Amino acid sequence: MHLTAEHAKCSGCRACLLVCALENFREINPARAALAIAGHFPSPGTFSIRVCDQCGACAEVCPVEAIYLKDDVYLIDAQECTGCLTCVDVCPNEVLFPPINGDDCPVKCTSCGACVSICPRDALHLEGD
Amino acid sequence: MLFGYAGTILCVDAGSGKIDKQPLPPSLAERFIGGRGFVAKLLWDRLPPDTDALAPENVWLAATGPLTGHLLPASGKTHFGAKSPATGGYADSNMGGHFGPALKYAGYDVLMITGRADAPSILVIDNQSVALRPADAWWGTGALTCETALKKELGEDFQILTIGPAGEKQVRFACMSHDFGRQAGRTGLGAVLGSKNIKAIAVRGSGGLTAFDLEGVYQAGRQAFDKVKAKPGFAGWTPEGTAGITNWVNEVGVFPTRNFKTSYADFYKNINGQAILEHLKITDKGCYCCPTPCGKYGKAKTVLGTVFVEGPEYESIALLGGNCLLSKIEEVAYANWVCDELGLDTISAGAVASWAIECFEKGLLSQEQIGRDVAFGDLAAVAHLLEIMAARKGIGDLLAEGVMRAARQIGGGSEDFAIHVKGLEWTGYECRNAPGMMLAYMTADIGAHHNRAWVLGHDMAGSAANVHDLVSAGGSGDKIGKATIKDKEKPVIELQHIRPLFDCLGICRLQYMELGFEGDNYADLFQLITGRSLTWQNLLAVSERVWQLTRTFSVREIADFGRQYDYPPARFSNEPVPSGPNEGHCLSRDELDALLDAYYAARGWDKNGIPTAAALERVGLEDISRELAACR
Numbered sequence: 001m002h003l004t005a006e007h008a009k010c011s012g013c014r015a016c017l018l019v020c021a022l023e024n025f026r027e028i029n030p031a032r033a034a035l036a037i038a039g040h041f042p043s044p045g046t047f048s049i050r051v052c053d054q055c056g057a058c059a060e061v062c063p064v065e066a067i068y069l070k071d072d073v074y075l076i077d078a079q080e081c082t083g084c085l086t087c088v089d090v091c092p093n094e095v096l097f098p099p100i101n102g103d104d105c106p107v108k109c110t111s112c113g114a115c116v117s118i119c120p121r122d123a124l125h126l127e128g129d
Numbered sequence: 130m131l132f133g134y135a136g137t138i139l140c141v142d143a144g145s146g147k148i149d150k151q152p153l154p155p156s157l158a159e160r161f162i163g164g165r166g167f168v169a170k171l172l173w174d175r176l177p178p179d180t181d182a183l184a185p186e187n188v189w190l191a192a193t194g195p196l197t198g199h200l201l202p203a204s205g206k207t208h209f210g211a212k213s214p215a216t217g218g219y220a221d222s223n224m225g226g227h228f229g230p231a232l233k234y235a236g237y238d239v240l241m242i243t244g245r246a247d248a249p250s251i252l253v254i255d256n257q258s259v260a261l262r263p264a265d266a267w268w269g270t271g272a273l274t275c276e277t278a279l280k281k282e283l284g285e286d287f288q289i290l291t292i293g294p295a296g297e298k299q300v301r302f303a304c305m306s307h308d309f310g311r312q313a314g315r316t317g318l319g320a321v322l323g324s325k326n327i328k329a330i331a332v333r334g335s336g337g338l339t340a341f342d343l344e345g346v347y348q349a350g351r352q353a354f355d356k357v358k359a360k361p362g363f364a365g366w367t368p369e370g371t372a373g374i375t376n377w378v379n380e381v382g383v384f385p386t387r388n389f390k391t392s393y394a395d396f397y398k399n400i401n402g403q404a405i406l407e408h409l410k411i412t413d414k415g416c417y418c419c420p421t422p423c424g425k426y427g428k429a430k431t432v433l434g435t436v437f438v439e440g441p442e443y444e445s446i447a448l449l450g451g452n453c454l455l456s457k458i459e460e461v462a463y464a465n466w467v468c469d470e471l472g473l474d475t476i477s478a479g480a481v482a483s484w485a486i487e488c489f490e491k492g493l494l495s496q497e498q499i500g501r502d503v504a505f506g507d508l509a510a511v512a513h514l515l516e517i518m519a520a521r522k523g524i525g526d527l528l529a530e531g532v533m534r535a536a537r538q539i540g541g542g543s544e545d546f547a548i549h550v551k552g553l554e555w556t557g558y559e560c561r562n563a564p565g566m567m568l569a570y571m572t573a574d575i576g577a578h579h580n581r582a583w584v585l586g587h588d589m590a591g592s593a594a595n596v597h598d599l600v601s602a603g604g605s606g607d608k609i610g611k612a613t614i615k616d617k618e619k620p621v622i623e624l625q626h627i628r629p630l631f632d633c634l635g636i637c638r639l640q641y642m643e644l645g646f647e648g649d650n651y652a653d654l655f656q657l658i659t660g661r662s663l664t665w666q667n668l669l670a671v672s673e674r675v676w677q678l679t680r681t682f683s684v685r686e687i688a689d690f691g692r693q694y695d696y697p698p699a700r701f702s703n704e705p706v707p708s709g710p711n712e713g714h715c716l717s718r719d720e721l722d723a724l725l726d727a728y729y730a731a732r733g734w735d736k737n738g739i740p741t742a743a744a745l746e747r748v749g750l751e752d753i754s755r756e757l758a759a760c761r
Contacts, residue, residue, distance in 0.1 A: 011412065011419070012414060012415055013319075013415035013417060014418065015417045019200055022200055022347050025339045028235065028340060029335070029336065029337035029338065030230075031334075039309075041277075041310075042273055045426045058287060101337075120357075120421070
């Protein structure tokens with residue numbers, strides 16, 4: 001399963017970011033989110049959404065093989081991760097985020113679908129491979 | 130631990146550069162909740178009495194509430210306040226967007242700025258790092274231009290608040306701008322920031338918030354989104370946002386036109402919500418966590434140029450479109466953009482422009498004074514007036530003082546059609562056949578503003594329905610108008626507690642007011658976040674406390690404050706509506722006094738509108754009562 005986005009539907013409210021942090025970390029902190037919204041203002045006046053499409057580029061470069069595939073979703077084994085951030089550098093969608101607030105492990109999408117269900121604009125979708 | 134709060138007041142002395150992080154007093158949260166309540170109490174406590182609004186000693190505040198930044202529908206509100214440059218009394222203005230949540234994620238419930246920087250400055254708050262930087266490169270730039278540059282320099286994850294040239298010039302109705310279209314527009318707070326030499330504030334927050342019951346509020350928050358999505362207004366109200374009311378206000382005849390001389394525009398379908406969708410809109414633009422984005426961001430082509438602009442919202446349609454007779458939505462949007470870039474409140478600026486045009490028509494202002502001919506319906510004339518008032522150029526220096534002060538200077542009867550209360554220009558509802566709404570404007574604590582008690586539904590349709598249901602029914606309701614002026618204080622007072630409560634909580638009221646998302650939901654969410662078991666009625670009691678305090682603040686700050694400050698302009702008593710659905714109606718001085726008498730009595734205020742000691746003590750403001758007595 002992986003996320004897809006319809007940019008034109010996005011209103012930039014960022015509820016998806018906050019629910020992502022809550023669902024995956026039980027934190028009220030959108031800086032923990034594994035997706036991103038960018039506003040392009042004043043011109044052209046649009047939003048774009050960056051989501052993980054589970055392409056696996058992160059797993060390919062992980063030097064300690066801490067990123068593994070489970071049910072078509074790439075997940076990070078926090079016990080194995082050394083925090084080298086090689087995966088962050090190669091992510092083509094720029095949605096693997098460096099650790100914050102003292103953590104060691106990067107933040108990566110788990111395809112949990114919380115963002116899909118909260119989005120009031122129906123701009124996010126979870127699709128099967 | 131104060132669950133739901135960041136726990137810190139960030140105090141910045143712009144003069145000395147001193148940064149002081151003070152713990153949020155638990156008693157402040159307990160008695161005043163947050164947002165507007167914090168603004169009111171901190172102003173009372175920290176502003177030296179009789180301070181000039183544009184003096185360094187004025188206290189500029191940005192405050193969040195306990196619900197700000199949580200996973201709840203529309204939790205992106207920030208409440209700003211200071212002593213008002215427009216009225217000399219209590220001032221606040223709130224704004225959506227993403228600034229407040231960022232401030233709270235950075236670790237602060239309140240940002241307080243005092244003093245005056247020696248040189249133009251930008252305040253940069255990057256979590257715990259707080260610093261003033263030189264702003265010479267940006268001083269003089271437009272508010273939108275400055276935000277664009279700072280976003281580029283600092284990064285997308287900074288939330289930016291800016292003022293335009295109007296704020297720098299301390300125009301008494303200068304606003305603050307954020308997120309390319311959100312404004313804290315009213316009461317001249319942009320002028321206060323300008324008087325402190327602060328051009329912009331940039332905030333990045335990457336810390337988390339606390340909640341008393343994290344799992345509970347997470348699940349309740351998700352359910353709240355589902356409940357809002359299930360309301361009829363979710364699909365019906367959202368597409369046009371606030372502009373969707375334009376048809377209804379014309380159908381019932383309360384749409385201000387020609388500087389409030391008339392109250393209907395035959396071209397209203399050219400400037401309504403549908404016109405925005407057909408001629409302007411690029412995207413819906415939502416505030417933080419908002420499921421019903423009222424922001425409509427678009428592109429407008431006019432003979433004066435092509436601009437990207439958010440809006441126009443209904444109030445801008447009313448004051449720039451109706452009141453200045455701009456009859457195409459692109460023209461309204463262009464004037465809206467001029468205001469946004471210059472940092473002018475579209476409401477007050479539209480009212481000042483229309484007042485100036487009427488003065489020109491009556492020969493009270495000349496072509497030589499203004500710099501050109503001006504007329505209703507002339508976009509170039511309106512844009513010219515906006516530009517000279519923002520720059521304080523020529524007669525613009527007087528216009529920048531607002532209609533009350535300008536009319537006192539110009540005279541010639543212009544005070545009769547200077548449409549304001551207390552010095553704050555009137556918003557988008559004409560009230561000569563709407564005594565409830567008239568009373569709401571007369572008694573709003575910041576001056577002539579609608580959002581404290583929007584009782585037009587009672588006046589024009591005999592209905593207390595949410596706005597979506599009211600407008601969906603069209604202008605066919607049971608219009609009461611001024612058939613009776615009795616008991617109008619009851620819905621006014623009720624709404625003066627309900628609507629400002631959301632400003633205390635730090636969350637948008639529109640899901641409640643426009644869609645009917647029930648109040649008990651907010652009490653439940655408040656309890657899950659803070660751990661405090663307050664019912665909806667308990668919360669409203671706090672809101673009443675804040676209302677009594679804001680009135681008392683103006684009593685303290687304005688030497689002769691009282692009933693005389695609550696009257697609307699003479700036009701509304703002496704000039705019956707000349708045409709349209711409410712033709713022939715006006716409200717006499719006796720009727721206005723009857724409205725005020727009933728209101729004051731219900732509030733526990735004396736005949737002059739001054740809160741009595743008993744009224745203050747009844748809402749737990751014994752300390753305020755004592756301190757007021759000591760001041761007077």
